[in-house]
Amino acid sequence: APRRDWWRDAVIYQVYPRSFADSNGDGMGDLEGIRTRLPYLRDLGVDAVWLSPFYASPQADAGYDVADYRAVDPMFGNLLDADALIRDARGLGLRIIVDLVPNHSSDQHEWFKRAVAEGPGSPLRDRYHFRPGKGANGELPPNDWESIFGGPAWTRVADGEWYLHLFAPEQPDFNWDHPAVGDEFRSILRFWLDMGVDGFRIDVAHGLVKAEGLPDLGSHDQVKLLGNDVMPFFDQDGVHEIYRQWRLILDEYSGERIFVAEAWTPTIERTANYVRSDELHQAFNFQYLATAWDAEELRGVIDRTLEAMRPVGAPATWVLSNHDVTRHATRFANPPGLGTQIRTAGDRELGLRRARAATLLMLALPGSAYIYQGEELGLPDVVDLSDEVRQDPAYFRGAGQDGFRDGCRVPIPWTREGSSYGFGAGGSWLPQPSEWADLSVEAQTGDPDSTLELYRSALAVRRAQPDLGAGDAVEWLRAPEGVLAFRRGEFVCVANTGSEAVTTPAYGRLLLASGEVAEADGDAKVPADTTVWWTTA
Numbered sequence: 142a143p144r145r146d147w148w149r150d151a152v153i154y155q156v157y158p159r160s161f162a163d164s165n166g167d168g169m170g171d172l173e174g175i176r177t178r179l180p181y182l183r184d185l186g187v188d189a190v191w192l193s194p195f196y197a198s199p200q201a202d203a204g205y206d207v208a209d210y211r212a213v214d215p216m217f218g219n220l221l222d223a224d225a226l227i228r229d230a231r232g233l234g235l236r237i238i239v240d241l242v243p244n245h246s247s248d249q250h251e252w253f254k255r256a257v258a259e260g261p262g263s264p265l266r267d268r269y270h271f272r273p274g275k276g277a278n279g280e281l282p283p284n285d286w287e288s289i290f291g292g293p294a295w296t297r298v299a300d301g302e303w304y305l306h307l308f309a310p311e312q313p314d315f316n317w318d319h320p321a322v323g324d325e326f327r328s329i330l331r332f333w334l335d336m337g338v339d340g341f342r343i344d345v346a347h348g349l350v351k352a353e354g355l356p357d358l359g360s361h362d363q364v365k366l367l368g369n370d371v372m373p374f375f376d377q378d379g380v381h382e383i384y385r386q387w388r389l390i391l392d393e394y395s396g397e398r399i400f401v402a403e404a405w406t407p408t409i410e411r412t413a414n415y416v417r418s419d420e421l422h423q424a425f426n427f428q429y430l431a432t433a434w435d436a437e438e439l440r441g442v443i444d445r446t447l448e449a450m451r452p453v454g455a456p457a458t459w460v461l462s463n464h465d466v467t468r469h470a471t472r473f474a475n476p477p478g479l480g481t482q483i484r485t486a487g488d489r490e491l492g493l494r495r496a497r498a499a500t501l502l503m504l505a506l507p508g509s510a511y512i513y514q515g516e517e518l519g520l521p522d523v524v525d526l527s528d529e530v531r532q533d534p535a536y537f538r539g540a541g542q543d544g545f546r547d548g549c550r551v552p553i554p555w556t557r558e559g560s561s562y563g564f565g566a567g568g569s570w571l572p573q574p575s576e577w578a579d580l581s582v583e584a585q586t587g588d589p590d591s592t593l594e595l596y597r598s599a600l601a602v603r604r605a606q607p608d609l610g611a612g613d614a615v616e617w618l619r620a621p622e623g624v625l626a627f628r629r630g631e632f633v634c635v636a637n638t639g640s641e642a643v644t645t646p647a648y649g650r651l652l653l654a655s656g657e658v659a660e661a662d663g664d665a666k667v668p669a670d671t672t673v674w675w676t677t678a
């Protein structure tokens with residue numbers, strides 16, 4: 142049989158370094174902590190690990206403000222630790238994908254510091270977007286763009302010029318029309334490729350190129366991430382030329398290395414533009430992430446995704462959680478929406494039930510799936526963090542509820558007892574709720590009903606049944622209202638998103654279920670909010 146590209150059906154696990162494992166007891170996770178936990182990830186059964194940024198950074202946006210793209214922040218370790226992590230991962234058969242942040246740097250990046258210090262007319266200002274202000278004394282921002290985190294997208298420096306930042310003021314946007322910017326990033330790509338990484342997740346991949354003249358938004362609505370028209374700062378045609386150049390570099394290296402785009406575009410069809418054979422390999426499917434736990438809506442987005450990806454020949458991706466959104470165990474406990482919060486114990490149970498079912502559905506779809514650290518433990522968002530411990534700039538700058546991101550970033554509980562439940566010897570930078578003792582890796586390991594063992598079993602089945610992730614289509618089966626049923630080769634998946642149990646045919650040998658399934662006389666009773674896997678082999 143022809144060898145398949147590993148990434149077409151890969152399960153990729155997102156590690157958020159500051160919250161994964163802390164080896165030196167400073168309350169922050171680090172690279173050495175990750176390295177020592179690699180066997181856990183291998184045993185979980187994932188193919189690759191994506192690491193959120195660990196580069197030198199003042200941490201104004203948890204590392205998405207990079208001061209030096211070729212250095213590890215001392216908080217996370219050093220380049221030798223990065224090297225050891227990459228090598229150990231390879232030894233265990235795990236690939237490593239690192240985060241690349243090309244839309245903006247930190248305001249403490251050498252270029253930006255010099256640009257500010259040298260004053261108006263400094264050639265370094267051309268590498269960012271510096272402009273004089275409007276109004277009689279230049280006291281008004283150059284245009285009406287707003288930051289994703291809230292407030293104007295412009296900040297004024299002491300000499301009176303303004304600079305553009307789509308995110309926090311500590312994150313000035315690069316000017317990608319300046320050749321030095323492209324040169325620098327091509328060199329950064331080579332630096333990490335030479336270090337041995339297997340790929341890059343590209344932060345804000347849709348944002349690098351701005352419309353010429355930086356035109357006012359005017360009548361456009363307030364900035365929204367999905368479902369808007371094309372904005373003058375997002376999804377401009379010019380970004381594709383950048384990725385065609387990057388692809389040439391990547392393909393000089395052996396070993397099937399990949400790019401995955403974080404591109405919030407209005408439609409999945411526009412996302413498909415990023416994953417052509419001469420550009421990027423994958424793009425996160427945020428339309429799927431934003432879909433409610435509802436059979437009809439899920440089926441619609443699954444069909445549209447597969448249809449959009451088929452002509453470009455890219456694998457679909459499926460994502461339920463990441464470090465920017467409310468975890469799905471919490472999201473599904475409430476009415477639809479990316480950012481809804483606050484709940485009761487009953488809600489929490491419902492959310493977890495649906496999260497488990499949603500995971501089995503996701504892992505049965507063709508393409509590549511992303512798992513965010515802690516979702517395999519069924520972790521909910523922590524909704525009662527005090528302002529003193531929160532660090533998310535989006536929270537403090539007043540982005541809507543979608544911006545409340547500390548709740549999904551609370552450090553992982555590894556053990557039932559001990560300092561910060563085994564996260565590290567020195568507490569954790571965000572407090573973990575006491576209920577997390579029972580959600581710890583230790584508490585769940587070996588318990589067949591636990592969410593962790595459900596993930597382990599699901600990933601083991603997925604490895605044993607190549608049909609599961611392969612191909613680019615699902616064959617829908619007739620199903621009662623509120624139920625999704627589909628066949629993929631010898632494999633059948635049924636997901637009941639409704640609030641009542643349903644009876645369906647028992648399609649074969651029961652492989653796995655996210656809840657109790659009763660089979661009798663060739664039928665199966667599938668409870669509410671439950672997904673079942675069968676094989677006909």
Ligand code: TEU
Nearest residue numbers: 202205289308344345465535540543544
């Ligand atoms: O996120 C880009 C983005 O637009 C959203 O995810 C947004 O940050 C979020 O919904 C806040 O309301 C990427 C990173 O994933 C995010 O952590 C960074 O803050 C952001 O870029 C800036 O680098």
